[in-house]
Amino acid sequence: MPGPLLPLTRAVTYTRWLHVLVGAIVPFVCAAVYPGLTRPALTDWLLIAALPVPLVLAAAVVPEVRRAEGLQARLMLFPGPQARVRGEEDPGVSAAPSASWSDRARTGGWLVLRLEVGLAVALVTGQLMALCLSLAGAAAGHPGVGDAPLRVSGGGWGYALLVPVPLLALVALAAGAGALMAEAARRLLGPSARERLAELEERTERLLERNRIARELHDSLGHALTLAVVQAGAARAAGDPDFTGRALETIEEAGRAALEDLERVLMVLRETAPPAGARPALGDADRLLESARSSGARIDAEVTGPLEGVPGPVSREGYRILQEALTNVLRHAGPVPVRVRIAVDEARLRLEVRNPLSAAAAVAVTGGGSGLRGIRERAALLGGEARTERDGGQWLVHVDLPLG
Incomplete structure (x- = not known):
């Protein structure tokens, strides 16, 4: 299959997409309280993006939040059984609770990034899906279906040829956002220096024990x-x-x-x-x-x-x-x-x-x-x-x- 269409066949593309969209839940819940979701203006969306930030930063102080985020990232951002392919043995994401303020700070950065990227991808996803509905409606002779950012006027079967374009753009967006979040997870949720040292010591102990048994x-x-x-x-x-x-x-x-x-x-x-x-x-x-x-x-x-x-x-x-x-x-x-x-x-x-x-x-x-x-x-x-x-x-x- 050609390279540009390869993300369509990979299950990890869709698990990453879902992981990113879940990050938009908190902003939308906050927006439902204030300022509301009835035709918000651009300034309202900026406020919606900023309001949950103190909340997630406060959550990052809890040590177990890092463990929960690490487990989610391992499950949904990297190939594995859920993607029906053999995944990496070590994706480079820790599943241990925060042990220092440095871990808490990195967890806070990860939560803010997940919140903002999730909100942006959710908004673009909604607009591209609306555009698909408008193109499909125009192809069926019913223009104006959906609330797309681009108005589709007129009708005709030729619009049916354009329906896959927003879908392919949406998959490309999901694949790109998913790859970005996977790399960010390695950097922000990766093992700390203390965890790497502990892992190295444990590996050394195992090797020494194997050598002792062999002797x-x-x-x-x-x-x-x-x-x-x-x-x-x-x-x-x-x-x-x-x-x-x-x-x-x-x-x-x-x-x-x-x-x-x-x-x-x-x-x-x-x-x-x-x-x-x-x-x-x-x-x-x-x-x-x-x-x-x-x-x-x-x-x-x-x-x-x-x-x-x-x-x-x-x-x-x-x-x-x-x-x-x-x-x-x-x-x-x-x-x-x-x-x-x-x-x-x-x-x-x-x-x-x-x-x-x-x-x-x-x-x-x-x-x-x-x-x-x-x-x-x-x-x-x-x-x-x-x-x-x-x-x-x-x-x-x-x-x-x-x-x-």
């Missing part, structure tokens, strides 16, 4: 799967029923812990209440060390300082960092001697994991996989620092976390 799954399931692979391989190589039984028991325990972590993460994703079990913390580090020992690694662990004094978030992240460090040892270096040091003082938690590094393992871990990146991210989120590097013939994971 939880990576660390927990990666550790369980690595442990299962190592234990299964060792049991097959040993060929000892007793060792195989112990290996299966370790695999069962690691799998059960991974399932608990998975259930906890799924509860978060479903936005339901978390399960009763708390997330593991450094107080459960013995379980990690025993799992690594059962896989053949020779663990030399030393803990200094009170682990129970470590704040919950630091303790939980420290557990995950230790879990990932031990998983990397088993995955890349195998059952080798591992030195684990956990030190707690009044201000900081220090965690260090060292293990011998073969040539093949050096190529694997120095590539900087997602596990090492996750260790650094966890430390950075807590205001700490993590170093994962080659130290001579050993691989070193050193993490320093503040307790405050």
Whole structure:
């Protein structure tokens, strides 16, 4: 369809038109009281346009008025289900109450604009519709029908060809006024700086939560799967029923812990209440060390300082960092001697994991996989620092976390 006729086919043209005309209700109600609607003069129309302004400015002071206007604008000024097309995900119009005098001032400007544009469009709509009736009456041989601004004299079927002209002009007026009001709604009812900041903070929190969940799954399931692979391989190589039984028991325990972590993460994703079990913390580090020992690694662990004094978030992240460090040892270096040091003082938690590094393992871990990146991210989120590097013939994971 040609461009000039496109507004005729868009439902949003008519919802915008209706939205604009609704803005004329208040001036017409005021005009019915004073100065009246019986053939008002031009000065009367100017008075009608000015009288409701103090009323709408007073209404703009009420915080909920901004919410009501924002919802109306979203529904009627922008494409969406009411227009039978897919609308914009965010039209840029706020539906929150006024939170500051700046919001109230912008709402007042919007109400005055809606009032004046609505009155003007309503008057032009009435005159163009009257002109259509006059042209139709002239075509039927009855000139003078309607109270049009342009007098139609005479009659004849030729006037029927002119009837669509005022209608098309009316649709063009409605489309233009609707587009003007949609842009004005974005500017006057759009989110304030405070609302944009709050939305940005909320989006950041969601991204951080998604990253935390991804790290939880990576660390927990990666550790369980690595442990299962190592234990299964060792049991097959040993060929000892007793060792195989112990290996299966370790695999069962690691799998059960991974399932608990998975259930906890799924509860978060479903936005339901978390399960009763708390997330593991450094107080459960013995379980990690025993799992690594059962896989053949020779663990030399030393803990200094009170682990129970470590704040919950630091303790939980420290557990995950230790879990990932031990998983990397088993995955890349195998059952080798591992030195684990956990030190707690009044201000900081220090965690260090060292293990011998073969040539093949050096190529694997120095590539900087997602596990090492996750260790650094966890430390950075807590205001700490993590170093994962080659130290001579050993691989070193050193993490320093503040307790405050």
